[in-house]
Amino acid sequence: MTTDAKILSALRANPDGVSGAQLAEDLAISRAAIWARIEALRTAGYGIEAAPHFGYKLVSWPDALHADDLLARLGKTKVIGRDIRVFEETSSTNDVVEKLARDGVREGVVVFAESQTKGRGRLGRKWMSPTHKGLWFSVLLRPNLRPQEATQLTVISATALRRAIKTVAGVRVEIKWPNDLLVGGKKVVGILTEMSAEVDRVRHIILGIGVDVNQDAAEFAPELRSIAASLKLAAGEEICRAELATEILRELDADYARIGGGKFSAVADEWEAACVTIGKNVTVHTGELKFRGCAEALDDDGALLVRTEHGLLERVIGGDVILEK
Amino acid sequence: MTTDAKILSALRANPDGVSGAQLAEDLAISRAAIWARIEALRTAGYGIEAAPHFGYKLVSWPDALHADDLLARLGKTKVIGRDIRVFEETSSTNDVVEKLARDGVREGVVVFAESQTKGRGRLGRKWMSPTHKGLWFSVLLRPNLRPQEATQLTVISATALRRAIKTVAGVRVEIKWPNDLLVGGKKVVGILTEMSAEVDRVRHIILGIGVDVNQDAAEFAPELRSIAASLKLAAGEEICRAELATEILRELDADYARIGGGKFSAVADEWEAACVTIGKNVTVHTGELKFRGCAEALDDDGALLVRTEHGLLERVIGGDVILEK
Numbered sequence: 001m002t003t004d005a006k007i008l009s010a011l012r013a014n015p016d017g018v019s020g021a022q023l024a025e026d027l028a029i030s031r032a033a034i035w036a037r038i039e040a041l042r043t044a045g046y047g048i049e050a051a052p053h054f055g056y057k058l059v060s061w062p063d064a065l066h067a068d069d070l071l072a073r074l075g076k077t078k079v080i081g082r083d084i085r086v087f088e089e090t091s092s093t094n095d096v097v098e099k100l101a102r103d104g105v106r107e108g109v110v111v112f113a114e115s116q117t118k119g120r121g122r123l124g125r126k127w128m129s130p131t132h133k134g135l136w137f138s139v140l141l142r143p144n145l146r147p148q149e150a151t152q153l154t155v156i157s158a159t160a161l162r163r164a165i166k167t168v169a170g171v172r173v174e175i176k177w178p179n180d181l182l183v184g185g186k187k188v189v190g191i192l193t194e195m196s197a198e199v200d201r202v203r204h205i206i207l208g209i210g211v212d213v214n215q216d217a218a219e220f221a222p223e224l225r226s227i228a229a230s231l232k233l234a235a236g237e238e239i240c241r242a243e244l245a246t247e248i249l250r251e252l253d254a255d256y257a258r259i260g261g262g263k264f265s266a267v268a269d270e271w272e273a274a275c276v277t278i279g280k281n282v283t284v285h286t287g288e289l290k291f292r293g294c295a296e297a298l299d300d301d302g303a304l305l306v307r308t309e310h311g312l313l314e315r316v317i318g319g320d321v322i323l324e325k
Numbered sequence: 326m327t328t329d330a331k332i333l334s335a336l337r338a339n340p341d342g343v344s345g346a347q348l349a350e351d352l353a354i355s356r357a358a359i360w361a362r363i364e365a366l367r368t369a370g371y372g373i374e375a376a377p378h379f380g381y382k383l384v385s386w387p388d389a390l391h392a393d394d395l396l397a398r399l400g401k402t403k404v405i406g407r408d409i410r411v412f413e414e415t416s417s418t419n420d421v422v423e424k425l426a427r428d429g430v431r432e433g434v435v436v437f438a439e440s441q442t443k444g445r446g447r448l449g450r451k452w453m454s455p456t457h458k459g460l461w462f463s464v465l466l467r468p469n470l471r472p473q474e475a476t477q478l479t480v481i482s483a484t485a486l487r488r489a490i491k492t493v494a495g496v497r498v499e500i501k502w503p504n505d506l507l508v509g510g511k512k513v514v515g516i517l518t519e520m521s522a523e524v525d526r527v528r529h530i531i532l533g534i535g536v537d538v539n540q541d542a543a544e545f546a547p548e549l550r551s552i553a554a555s556l557k558l559a560a561g562e563e564i565c566r567a568e569l570a571t572e573i574l575r576e577l578d579a580d581y582a583r584i585g586g587g588k589f590s591a592v593a594d595e596w597e598a599a600c601v602t603i604g605k606n607v608t609v610h611t612g613e614l615k616f617r618g619c620a621e622a623l624d625d626d627g628a629l630l631v632r633t634e635h636g637l638l639e640r641v642i643g644g645d646v647i648l649e650k
Binding site for chain 2: 122146147148150151153154178192193194195196197198199200201302317319320
């Protein structure tokens with residue numbers, strides 16, 4: 001952790017205040033250095049009061065994401081979020097992480113952007129990322145998986161996001177196969193899982209996650225209003241993005257440990273229970289193929305098993321699955 | 326085609342010679358321009374004689390690879406080799422093509438290097454690429470496949486290489502699953518198939534191919550002499566690398582058209598017939614797993630089906646498969 005992250009961590013751990021002397025001792029730096037960092041944090045928008053005899057006290061924080069604050073909030077994790085980077089603007093956080101991956105950065109690094117100029121979704125579709133309104137981030141992973149097992153990462157992302165959103169925003173989300181999270185039938189989260197692989201082994205996977213957090217209805221394009229929503233609209237109040245971000249990373253870190261260790265079936269069960277697609281009649285578009293059927297279950301690799309009108313069980317790993325009303 | 330490629334093409338098509346006037350007319354440029362290009366080709370090592378009344382005649386060519394010459398020799402193809410680039414030295418041709426792929430270059434581009442400083446094989450292993458002794462090249466493809474179908478590209482590469490080597494060097498090679506070509510039990514070709522993908526669709530595939538062509542026995546490291554060989558050692562004579570390179574691209578282009586069009590099973594049959602692994606007792610090392618069995622067949626996705634000692638049929642998609650003596 002950086003000095004700023006350690007200071008913010010200590011301030012959060014001591015809501016009544018902590019003295020400059022104590023901070024200096026704990027961090028093994030001078031009181032003058034502590035004072036300088038406190039000033040820098042104030043400049044970044046952190047409301048830090050200093051009263052004689054009571055020390056420093058954190059009373060407010062900015063809505064903007066701050067890597068040190070995210071690290072301080074997150075605390076210790078096994079893999080995900082040991083390294084967090086925040087950009088004010090990038091083309092796409094997946095592109096930034098792709099470059100880090102090629103440079104050999106170890107797994108678990110997370111890159112957030114306050115806005116993306118070229119955010120993208122599945123199948124090359126565009127993803128809107130309005131400034132400071134959502135969480136637009138990507139996670140680098142290097143799991144020991146075969147290419148066809150990469151779907152497991154999409155599955156754990158969905159379950160982790162679902163638990164985190166319930167905890168922080170109090171909102172129940174449903175999962176729509178393969179990678180959307182819905183509130184009241186409207187999309188609030190998209191997940192894009194990209195990989196670099198040899199034929200028989202994954203080299204790295206980049207999880208790109210977009211969460212619509214604090215948009216008002218008017219902030220969605222008119223043609224999207226019937227199909228997209230934000231957590232704020234669902235919860236009826238503004239959501240703290242930093243709190244949500246760290247809760248997502250914490251849950252994702254927990255679920256990532258269940259990959260590969262033979263514990264994936266428990267995650268798959270949780271996923272299936274929350275999946276609005278299972279048990280529904282669906283129309284499947286996959287490449288040139290189009291067929292109707294009933295979505296029966298998820299298989300071990302995260303593929304959707306659809307019983308067609310002719311009684312055949314089709315294994316669907318991609319394309320579009322449309323729920324029939 | 327470039328002007329140089331057109332000139333070389335015309336010279337090859339007219340072994341008795343072609344006049345400067347004819348070349349100028351066919352290429353719609355001045356005779357002075359033709360003369361300047363002929364001079365440039367001579368500087369590059371092409372032996373071009375000019376006799377009064379007989380015109381220009383190609384009598385010799387350099388061993389070095391030359392993009393224009395490769396284009397001229399190859400002629401028209403459907404996809405592979407419409408764009409050929411030759412580097413004297415690169416880190417790895419797969420890295421060069423990876424960059425082209427991200428820049429949006431269309432499929433079919435082929436990058437050759439006369440030597441690679443960081444050539445690599447499967448599972449991150451090092452690949453030796455001595456200058457001018459072999460063919461070290463990579464091909465960019467954008468097939469409409471799912472990640473688990475990428476093995477098909479390794480399969481068509483093996484069959485295409487096998488036919489081309491038979492035609493040009495007169496050498497029969499055997500296929501060792503998944504990606505080696507052998508002569509007399511020694512490796513002469515390695516294929517590395519790398520991909521960039523979403524969970525359900527391949528974005529691009531890079532075929533990295535290394536062919537040991539003209540090394541003498543002494544040019545292999547002592548520890549490799551019992552397991553590696555060159556086509557020259559097998560054929561008993563020097564092989565023209567440019568001729569072999571273009572024959573490989575021609576065969577690869579033909580087999581690539583059989584992917585996705587439902588014609589893959591014919592390639593798979595050809596592959597199986599040439600595969601020294603099928604019908605043999607093998608030891609399989611895959612990740613932490615190790616087991617023995619008999620390699621029975623190849624399945625539709627190019628995976629090896631191995632009947633274990635306990636009678637189970639295991640589907641092997643990666644790792645190492647060692648033939649038992």
